[in-house]
Amino acid sequence: MVQRQKVLIAATVTASVFILTGCGGGGSGETADVSFSDSPSGALSAWGFDNADDVGTSRLDYAEKQLSDVDIKIDQTAFDAQKFTTRVASGNVPDVVQMDRQFVGTYAAQGLITPLDECFAAHSVEPDDQYYESVMDDVEWDDKVWAVPQFYQPPAIILNKRVMDAAGVTADQIDTSKPDVLLDAIGKMYQESGGNPSVLGFDSVGVNQAGLWLLGYGGELMDDDGVPALDSPENAEAINFLKQLFDAQGGYAKYKSFTDSFDAFGDENPYVADQVGAQVNAQWYVNVLSPYADEIQIEAVPFRNIEGEPFAVTGGQAFVIPAGAKNADAACAWAVNLTSQDAWMAAGEARAKTIAAEPGAINTGLFTGSPEADEAIREKFVTTSGNAGFDQTIATFYDVVGEGESFGASAAGQEIQTELKNAVTSTLLGDKSAEDALADAQEAAMRAYDKVTK
Incomplete structure (x- = not known):
């Protein structure tokens, strides 16, 4: 299976x-x-x-x-x-x-x-x-x-109840809108071996999911016209908090080395191996975990913005x-x-037939980009699995899918994402302050934007 x-x-x-x-398009946008x-x-x-x-x-x-x-x-x-x-x-x-x-x-x-x-x-x-x-x-x-x-x-936070219970941490403490509460929970779950991480209390996926954190903190990657806006104070605030999260767990370099060793899609994934207490994940990762339902204990909570509301990015x-x-x-x-x-x-229908042919398989639903299709598929095909933790996790992702916010569309869309990752990485490694890293990222993104639009 x-x-x-x-x-x-x-x-x-x-x-x-x-x-x-770069490709010479003249920036006209005309076809x-x-x-x-x-x-x-x-x-x-x-x-x-x-x-x-x-x-x-x-x-x-x-x-x-x-x-x-x-x-x-x-x-x-x-x-x-x-x-x-x-x-x-x-x-x-x-x-x-x-x-x-x-x-x-x-x-x-x-x-x-x-x-x-x-x-x-x-x-x-x-x-x-x-x-x-x-x-x-x-x-x-x-x-x-x-x-x-x-x-x-949509993204949400998948909890490893086994690690949390052992540390005395409850689901309400995994709250991205309450930095002090979250840091305290991380401290209780984080473990080291030989000076290196062996259990992460909370994996923020802060580089690959940087945009989620910035928008959740009230920042933006671009303005309503698609002009890069990476150097906003809110963006710096979000990155500075991410640095706190990494520093509380050995620092980014050790984190990166540890997570690079994860068998993310295999039999020793971080929830089977108890390498994380909680982790930000897109909805598709529930599918990855479903074959291991008998070996893990999971639930989920929403990612919350700085106002405490459930939040997602598309x-x-x-x-x-x-x-x-x-x-x-x-x-x-x-x-x-x-x-x-x-x-x-x-x-x-096709997915339901495939799952029905595999004893114990769990239908986690389809997330299509269309609310009507999502709800119709959920109503017809997503049934109670018999695993309360998985059912609650699946329901959480359905709860947050309507809370999504777009990064926006820009003439420099991919370059903005690339420069953001560079800025976050340099800050987490201590090479630059968040403000300086974002200023450099903004300058590079604007060069890409101007190349297309002027």
Whole structure:
């Protein structure tokens, strides 16, 4: 059962981070006029729908049935940012591409992708009704919609009750809005061996999840127009607290060495091996843990913003239509059908059948980017598992999914993320103050932004 479920989650878990290279787009954000209809035909080439599992293949099958007059060819290799810009520049582009939503604003500003407002209208889809508001904020730039979004796995904090109970720590003490309470709980759970961490009280995932902490502290990565805003005082406050969390557990260098040794997806994952008391995780990690339900004791609490309210940030993938696509009409119809309510229900059915074939497997739900689809799948397929801790954890992620906030869309979206990670890392290592690190990050992000927009 364990190996089979690892395969099931592979497509959801695998994510790649790419460094965006410059491409001469002039910063105009203009693309040629494209017409869309509700009856496409012809050949369609798609790229980036790689490693499709039962959730992916069931949706592909559904979309293919709806588009009987379209001949669909899929390049199932992973999206590559440099390859994409090169292909657009050469005019050799696929009709539709799946990519991380953080790229969307940048490519829109460069004029490398096509606005999709008329695409949605042609298929009678109102994006603001179909998708979470925060998800739409990921793909809107310059008052236009530039992508068809899919998936949104919100973050929350998965608790290791075995470690917490041994230290006398309760769930209400794992509260990111109460720094002193959280630090006290960490001190009770943290353990060392030979001067190095052996149990983390709380793994903030503070570098890879830095944006969550900054927005949760009232900061921002960019303003409403997509201009980088990394050097805000609130951002520095969040990073300074992250440094406290790491320093209370051996410091960032020792933390990094310890967590790099984690068998995160395997039989000795941090909850089986009791290497963490609590950890920030995206929803998909519940799938990773579900094969080990009999070996671990988990619950979950929301990440809370500085006001004490449950808080999440969005992230996920989207389909874009490159400028110069030969069959944008079919590309639009394909992407819209793949993310339709019926397609998601087909995916929910496929996943439920797979899980039913594995004794003891737990259905943790699907988090699609669409509130209606999420609730329908939960109501029909997510049943009581018999494991109270897992059921509570699953419910927590459903509770927080509506609390999401977008990082925003920017002409320098990926560069902002890259510079933020650099700033956080240098602060945690003690190389720079948070204020100086963010000032340097802001300068670098603005250079990237200006390169595209001026």
